[in-house]
Every structure is written in structure tokens, then in C-alpha cells.
Amino acid sequence: MSAGGEAIAESRGAEGMLHCVGNGFAPVLRHHLARLGAPDGLPVLICGMAGARQGWREAPYLKTPTRLEALHEGAIRVDAPGDIRILPGIAQARADRPDVMRGEETQLLGVTEPDFTGLVCIPGTHSKWIGIEQGHVVEFSTYMTGELFSVVSQHSILAHAVEKDSPSAVDSGPFREGFAAALASPSGLTASLFRLRASQLLGFEQRADGAARLSGLLIGTEIADVLHRYGVASLRLIGAGPLGRLYEAALKAQDFDVAAVDAEEASRLGLAKAAINIWGAQF
Amino acid sequence: MSAGGEAIAESRGAEGMLHCVGNGFAPVLRHHLARLGAPDGLPVLICGMAGARQGWREAPYLKTPTRLEALHEGAIRVDAPGDIRILPGIAQARADRPDVMRGEETQLLGVTEPDFTGLVCIPGTHSKWIGIEQGHVVEFSTYMTGELFSVVSQHSILAHAVEKDSPSAVDSGPFREGFAAALASPSGLTASLFRLRASQLLGFEQRADGAARLSGLLIGTEIADVLHRYGVASLRLIGAGPLGRLYEAALKAQDFDVAAVDAEEASRLGLAKAAINIWGAQF
Numbered sequence: 250m251s252a253g254g255e256a257i258a259e260s261r262g263a264e265g266m267l268h269c270v271g272n273g274f275a276p277v278l279r280h281h282l283a284r285l286g287a288p289d290g291l292p293v294l295i296c297g298m299a300g301a302r303q304g305w306r307e308a309p310y311l312k313t314p315t316r317l318e319a320l321h322e323g324a325i326r327v328d329a330p331g332d333i334r335i336l337p338g339i340a341q342a343r344a345d346r347p348d349v350m351r352g353e354e355t356q357l358l359g360v361t362e363p364d365f366t367g368l369v370c371i372p373g374t375h376s377k378w379i380g381i382e383q384g385h386v387v388e389f390s391t392y393m394t395g396e397l398f399s400v401v402s403q404h405s406i407l408a409h410a411v412e413k414d415s416p417s418a419v420d421s422g423p424f425r426e427g428f429a430a431a432l433a434s435p436s437g438l439t440a441s442l443f444r445l446r447a448s449q450l451l452g453f454e455q456r457a458d459g460a461a462r463l464s465g466l467l468i469g470t471e472i473a474d475v476l477h478r479y480g481v482a483s484l485r486l487i488g489a490g491p492l493g494r495l496y497e498a499a500l501k502a503q504d505f506d507v508a509a510v511d512a513e514e515a516s517r518l519g520l521a522k523a524a525i526n527i528w529g530a531q532f
Numbered sequence: 533m534s535a536g537g538e539a540i541a542e543s544r545g546a547e548g549m550l551h552c553v554g555n556g557f558a559p560v561l562r563h564h565l566a567r568l569g570a571p572d573g574l575p576v577l578i579c580g581m582a583g584a585r586q587g588w589r590e591a592p593y594l595k596t597p598t599r600l601e602a603l604h605e606g607a608i609r610v611d612a613p614g615d616i617r618i619l620p621g622i623a624q625a626r627a628d629r630p631d632v633m634r635g636e637e638t639q640l641l642g643v644t645e646p647d648f649t650g651l652v653c654i655p656g657t658h659s660k661w662i663g664i665e666q667g668h669v670v671e672f673s674t675y676m677t678g679e680l681f682s683v684v685s686q687h688s689i690l691a692h693a694v695e696k697d698s699p700s701a702v703d704s705g706p707f708r709e710g711f712a713a714a715l716a717s718p719s720g721l722t723a724s725l726f727r728l729r730a731s732q733l734l735g736f737e738q739r740a741d742g743a744a745r746l747s748g749l750l751i752g753t754e755i756a757d758v759l760h761r762y763g764v765a766s767l768r769l770i771g772a773g774p775l776g777r778l779y780e781a782a783l784k785a786q787d788f789d790v791a792a793v794d795a796e797e798a799s800r801l802g803l804a805k806a807a808i809n810i811w812g813a814q815f
Contacts (some may be wrong), residue, residue, distance in 0.1 A: 340734055347730040375726060391726040396688055404687045405679050435719035436757040439750065443658060443674040447630040451623055467722065474719040 252530050254359070254521030260284045266298050274305035275329050293333040294524050296516065297352035300325070300335040310340035310349060314387045317358040320519075321526040336523055339386055348391050352516070353377050356487050357386065359519030360510045368484040370475075371512070372468075372496045374399075378475055390478075392471040395492075401442065402463060410446045415460035418491035420498055423458035427465025428472075428499055435473035441466050468499060481505055487515045535813050537642070537804030543567040549581050557588035558612050576616040577807050579799065580635035583608070583618040593623035593632060597668045600641040603802075604809040619806055622669055631674050635799070636660050639770050640669065642802030643793045651767040653758075654795070655751075655779045657682075661758055673761075675754040678775075684725065685746060693729045698743035701774035703781055706741035710748025711755075711782055718756035724749050751782060764788055770798045 251257055260281040269277055278293065300308030308325045323337035338351035353371050360369070363384045371377040374395035380388045402411040430441055445462055448454040454462065483506035486497055493509060500507050534540055543564040552560055561576065583591030591608045606620035621634035636654050643652070646667045654660040657678035663671045685694040713724055728745055731737040737745070766789035769780055776792060783790050 341730075342734050344731075344736045347727050347734045347736055349730050349733055390723045391730070392722045393688065393725045394722055397684075397722060397725075400683055400687045401680075404683045405676065434757075434760075436753065436760050438721060439675045439677055439680060439753055440673045440757060442676045442680075444630050447624075447632045447674070448627075450632055451625050451630045453627045453630055470719065470722055474717075474723060477717075477719050 250517060250521055250524070252521060252525055254518040256517060258285045258287075266301075266304070269299070269305070270303060274299060274327075278333070290331050292524070292528055293331065294324070294336065294520050294527070295334065296336040296355035296520060300337060301351060304335075306335060308335045308337040310338045310342075311354075313339060313341045313343075313389070314382075314385045315339055316385050317354070317361060317381070318363050318384055318522075318526070320354060320358050321523040324523070324527065332528075334527065336520075339389075341389060346388070346390070348389055350377060350379075350389065350391070353379070353487075354386070355519035355523065356512065356515035357381065357519070358522050359515040359517065360485055360487060368479060368482045369487060370484055370496065370500070371487045372492050373488070376471055378479075380479075392474070394467045394471045398463060398467055402460065405442075406446055407442060407459070407463065410449050410456060411459040411463055412456055415457075416491065418464065418495045419461045420495050421458070421461045423454065424461040424465040424495070427462040428469035429465075431466050431469025432473050432476075432503075435470055435477070438466060438470045464495075468496065472499060472503065476503065484508075485510060487512050489513060533800060533804055533807070535804060535808055537801040539800060541568045541570075549584075549587070552582070552588070553586060557582060557610075561616070573614050575807070575811055576614065577607070577619065577803050577810070578617065579619040579638035579803060583620060584634060587618075589618060591618045591620040593621045593625075594637075596622060596624045596626075596672070597665075597670045598622055599668050600637070600644060600664075601646050601667055601805075601809070603637060603641050604806040607806070607810065615811075617810065619803075622672075624672060629671070629673070631672055633660060633672065633674070636662070636770075637669070638802035638806065639795065639798035640664065640802070641805050642798040642800065643768055643770060651762060651765045652770060653767055653779065653783070654770045655775050656771070659754055661762075663762075675757070677750045677754045681746060681750055685743065688725075689729055690725060690742070690746065693732050693739060694742040694746055695739055698740075699774065701747065701778045702744045703778055704741070704744045706737070707744040707748040707778070710745040711752035712748075714749050714752025715756050715759075715786075718753055718760070721749060721753045747778075751779065755782060755786065759786065767791070768793060770795050772796060 264277050299305045306325060306327045311323050320336055324334040327333045336355055339354045341348040357369060365384055366382050369379045376392040376394045378390050379386055401407050449456055481504045486507050486509045488496055489511045497507050497509050547560050582588045589608060589610045594606045603619055607617040610616045619638055622637045624631040640652060644664060648667055649665050652662045659675040659677045661673050662669055684690050732739055764787045769790050769792045771779055772794045780790050780792050
């Protein structure tokens, strides 16, 4: 990357946590650096699960409230040739609302100014809503929205009601109905899930619409809780692709003032900011 | 059974739907009748999933509102020697609240008088709450409480937070805390599930307490929605064993007036009432 956060060259891979834990993190990194033709000793900055306890080397969580501009101070160096560092995650170490993030803190750094105050939403497997005051992460909540979609549609009776491998992020009629049902009855999720199945048994809905309705119910429940906690707010949405657009449309329909940012762009900008803070603008 | 609904002789088996669909329902019934030494031509009355479309023979759903005393009128005869009938389920064929039951209607018949008015709760894999007026099932809701416990604790990241095969129905401190958290924030289930994991990562709770907390969150969310829909009510609770007692204690703590009935007893009484209605008191 350039110091401005622009990608100069890029290498992507499908090596996830399981692969890296089994085969070692260093060889995976070396492989990608070689593909990029990177010079020896190029400084490397990493964010996300590589810093988890079961990752490459643990980068202990910073605790809320924590200043995003100081994220780099929590970076740890790995025991390998060159200068390779892993950024820390952030923990909300409160017994009443314990929560953790790894990777999203870097995106937050990327999309906020040092004095930013407001709400940020990062939809996904574990959707995150983050309250930021004057550049400090003060509190956040994680919703298991995406993971519940996957688990319930594969392993519960809803496997009969949701077509396999159907896209979850479709802004269709059934999505909007599921979303509206969840907003109207935010405590009723566990009954709405059964009704999704019953609706098809009784001929009110087709299986082809099951995925969109399930997605609407789950995202609607998440946003109903957010509305309950924060009310309508202006927010930054970090999300690319169909899921990001789905959240954007759904939030705007609830009168949220949404500024959307691409998720990869957010990660790159955050890494660049932290890199400059560590190595200076000439890295 | 005697006409009074008492068991004279009993044979139990583990043959579920999959077994019966694969091997035939008739041989399973013949096997159990033989074990009981039942005379040829003994009338047989069946309730539950044998009457589903994918069962022995479909006994089409009665539609709400429907009178429980007339349940037997919807029974269908199977094409086999002797007089073997299957009781129908009940469907709530409303596009806004579609729902179905098979088996529970027989329990409802068993535990209600012909002019009964009130609420009945049947906890389980698919917990059911049924509103009855003057002996008619007028509306009901099914909550996927038990199935979500099983699916989420086995297939989501909560598999790391819930010990395998741990009993879900334990009236412990973590159960009560989960239950109270759900009542305080009934729209927040999908975030509470993630916090259960985060709480253990951050050392606030032990894995040994994960099952009870998960159970508290899910049952609490169900009862929060019931409170929202009906308010505090007097009700009959059809449930045996630890799960029934857990619901009874939790509901009483919310000032519900609870009369508990054993679930098997409810099924036997319902079958006996329907049998008398079909064959007369001398069957």
C-alpha cells in the first residue's frame, strides 16, 4: 500500500484461520509477499484473527473506552524476520455487556476522523454497532444475525423452508415483509421463525421466498433493537456488496441518515493510518 | 387404555418418523400390539405426526377456531385390518400468523373441560401457547425455543460456550440471569447470544454455566413475548420433568397462576375422550 492507503499490489487467498493454525501463519504470509514481488524487509501490518489467542501471536484487546488513533500502540511484533506487527482487537470488558471485536477496529480507524462522534454499523456474520465519541470507541454490540441465518437455514426445520445456497441479501417483497414483521414485534423472533415454516406448509408462501423472509426477520430484529437503544441516528455503514446495500436501503427506510463506505476500503485506510503512526509517512 | 383414560398396558419404542416412513407404520403398530398381547380387532386411536402429509395417512388439519370436543370428527381411518384411526392436527390458516400443531391438540382436549376458557402452555422443542375460549382453540403461537437451543449450541460459535450434552433445563443462577436479561431486553436476543460467548472469552463466566444461560435467554425471550401479547394470566401448563418444572417456576416468578399437568397424562386423557366420542364408552 501507499501511505495514502491505496493498494499498489494485491494478493488474495482463501487461507482461513484453520489453515493458518494448521500450517503456520508465516508460510502463508511469505507466499503472498512472494507473489507480490515484495522486497525483503518490507514492513507488514496485520489486523483481525491473526492476533487472537489461538492465532499467530496474541495481540491483547484494548479496552473500551479507547481512542482509535492510538490503536497502533497496542500492536505486537511477531517473532519472525523483518518488521511484522499485528493490531489489537477491542474488548468491552463489562459484565453486563461483554463484547469483543477483531478487525473491525481497523475499519473504524479507517472511516473516522480523530474527532468523530456518531454511530457505525458493520453488517455481516456478526453484525457490529459501535458508538464513537470524539474518536473514542465508547461502547458496541454484536448481533449474531448472519450466523443465525446460516445455522437456522441449514440445521433447523427451516432447512425445509429455505433453498440451499440461496442468496440471503435480496431486497425483495418477502425480505421487506419479514423486516416489517420484526420491527412490529421485536420480541417475537423465535415465533416468527416457526411461522416461516408454517406459512409454507399452509400454502401462503413459496420455498423460493424463504431465504429473503428469514433474512428480513433477522435483520429486522437487529435494527429493531438498535432503534430501541439509540433511536433514529445518522451513521456510517461499513459494508460492500449486496448485504451492505440491503442494510443501507432498510436503514434509510427507517429514516436513518446513512453514509456507506466500502468495507475493504475501510480496512485499507485503517491499516494505512496505523502504519503511518508506527513507521511514519515514509514507510 | 380404559375408557377413563388409564393405561392398562403400555409398550414404548424409539421408532420415530424416519423409521416409520422407511419401514412402514403398520409393522411398527403390529409389533407394539403384539408385545401388549392385544386381542385382534382392538380399536386403535393415534395422534401426532402419523397424520402428517409425509406420515401414515394424512389427517387434514382442522382450522381455528375449532371445538376440541369435535376433534374426533376429523379422524381418518387407515387402510389396514381392524379399526385404526388418526386424529387430525389443528392449523391457524391466517396469512399474518400461520401456525400448525399435531399431537398437542389431543393434549389440549385431555386437560380442558368442554367450556374451558384460558391459556395453555406446552413447552418443548417447539413451545406452544394456545388461547382457548369456551372449549374452542381460537389462536396459538409456536416458539422455536427448544430447537434453537439445540441448533445454536451445536452448530454456532456457541458450541465453544456450551458443554456438549449438558442439560438445558436447570433452574440455576445463570438460567435466572439469562431469563432476566431477556425479559429486560426482549428485542436483544441475537446480541445476547453473542455476549454469552464474549462473556466467557473475557472471563466473566465459565463454560459450565453456558447451557443454563442460553436456556434462560431463549425461554425468557419466549415468555417476554407472551407477556407482551397476553399480559400476566392464569394458565395450564402441560409439561413433565425438568423442563416443565423450569417453566412453572419461571412463570410463577412472573406472577402467572400456573396449574401444571403431566404431558403423557394429557395425551392419554385426550385419546380416551376422543375414543369415547368415536366408539362410545364401551370400547
